[in-house]
Amino acid sequence: MQINAARVNERLAYLTRFGTTPDGGVTRYAFTPAEQAATNTVAGWMAEAGLEVRRDAVGNLFGRLPGRRPGPAVLTGSHLDSVPNGGHYDGPAGVLAALEAVQSMKEQGIVPEYPIEVGSFIGEEGSRFPHGLLGTSFLTGTFPCDEIDHIADRDGVTIAAALRAHGYDPARAAEAAVAPGTYKAYVELHIEQSGMLEARGLPAGIVSGIAGMRQARGVIRGRAEHAGACPMDLRRDPMPAVAEVILEVERAARELSPATRATVGFVQASPGAANVIPAAVELSFDIRDLDGDRRDACVERIRTFFDEVSRRRGLTGEFEVQHTSIPIRCDAHIVQTMHEAAAAINLEPFELPSGAVHDGANVSLICPVGMIFVRSRDGLSHCPQEYTSPEDIAAGTSLLAETLLRLAK
Ligand SMILES: [Zn+2]
Numbered sequence: 001m002q003i004n005a006a007r008v009n010e011r012l013a014y015l016t017r018f019g020t021t022p023d024g025g026v027t028r029y030a031f032t033p034a035e036q037a038a039t040n041t042v043a044g045w046m047a048e049a050g051l052e053v054r055r056d057a058v059g060n061l062f063g064r065l066p067g068r069r070p071g072p073a074v075l076t077g078s079h080l081d082s083v084p085n086g087g088h089y090d091g092p093a094g095v096l097a098a099l100e101a102v103q104s105m106k107e108q109g110i111v112p113e114y115p116i117e118v119g120s121f122i123g124e125e126g127s128r129f130p131h132g133l134l135g136t137s138f139l140t141g142t143f144p145c146d147e148i149d150h151i152a153d154r155d156g157v158t159i160a161a162a163l164r165a166h167g168y169d170p171a172r173a174a175e176a177a178v179a180p181g182t183y184k185a186y187v188e189l190h191i192e193q194s195g196m197l198e199a200r201g202l203p204a205g206i207v208s209g210i211a212g213m214r215q216a217r218g219v220i221r222g223r224a225e226h227a228g229a230c231p232m233d234l235r236r237d238p239m240p241a242v243a244e245v246i247l248e249v250e251r252a253a254r255e256l257s258p259a260t261r262a263t264v265g266f267v268q269a270s271p272g273a274a275n276v277i278p279a280a281v282e283l284s285f286d287i288r289d290l291d292g293d294r295r296d297a298c299v300e301r302i303r304t305f306f307d308e309v310s311r312r313r314g315l316t317g318e319f320e321v322q323h324t325s326i327p328i329r330c331d332a333h334i335v336q337t338m339h340e341a342a343a344a345i346n347l348e349p350f351e352l353p354s355g356a357v358h359d360g361a362n363v364s365l366i367c368p369v370g371m372i373f374v375r376s377r378d379g380l381s382h383c384p385q386e387y388t389s390p391e392d393i394a395a396g397t398s399l400l401a402e403t404l405l406r407l408a409k
Helices: 005-015 033-048 092-107 134-139 159-165 170-176 196-200 238-256 292-312 332-344 359-363 390-407
Strands: 052-055 061-065 073-079 116-121 183-191 204-210 212-221 261-263 267-270 280-289 316-324 351-354 369-374
Touching (some): 005 033, 005 390, 033 052, 033 061, 061 092, 073 092, 073 390, 092 116, 116 134, 134 170, 159 170, 183 390, 204 332, 212 238, 238 261, 238 280, 280 292, 292 316, 332 369, 332 390
Parallel strands (some): 073 116, 204 351
Antiparallel strands (some): 052 061, 061 116, 212 316, 267 280
């Protein structure tokens, strides 16, 4: 089916005005004037397209194209919030591609068997409140509602206060959870945020799954001493131990599989002075894989090495797992449907994993999920340089439209 490539790209360009930063990026947090203006603009476009527009109890926005049957609906969409000084494509590309697909159907007189809903979910990035995938946590009924008065932004504004300030009753936030069977599928288009599509010269690809993450914190303790006075063989210096651990983190992920990712993104020595052997060094671990067992095996290998190196060097180590998210396999039927949709538009079907977490990880708790990635220039995202060409947006939107058409049949 035909989509209006100019329109989806014009809308994408139009949204860049809401929350623009001095170096051309965007800062658009949940329930801020910039995010509300972007959301209201999209709501206006949904109404213009003739969709039934509504917001749920926490401000998730929906535009519905009715089907011949009342339900269950096919849900598609993404988010309009951003990270600090992020890019203009992460999130908005998925909301606007979904709107374009559905608007084009309506203009061409296509009435799907099942309704199709375009969703824009609040607070996906977790940049303002320390709770990512906020909107879909409410939607899927997994948000801990007794925490609504406690989870606050850096200024101490709680989620409850932010809701109240925007006309929502936090006491009714749980009503955003949808009944089982409301949706028959969820499909999200998103920028790739990596360079696999670019390396293969492809505008868009089919996501095979969303990696599960396990984050841990480690501390290795030794003895602070004078960097000049203490001889090398009398030291209990945690820093070389940390260096060994970091190399093992890289080795473990490389040896396990191409889908395993392991990162040490934070290292802090204390007291942290050039002329003092550190008393302790703290470091972070972020391990991800599409295969949860393989991911956990990677974490255990790192933990074993961490303990061994601490012991061998006469140091004490603490290793603590802090956060785990489950890996999601994209639904086999939706993936197959995407292969058919790709064939219909002469796009080479290429499957790739998502290393980043997306709303689909939450939505998979209530219905089958699929994702489409569009090419990110230089693989960059979460920065002002984030870019996807108008041609790639158009190709991804076509793939989404063909997929939705088939899923809503
Ligand atoms: Zn995103």
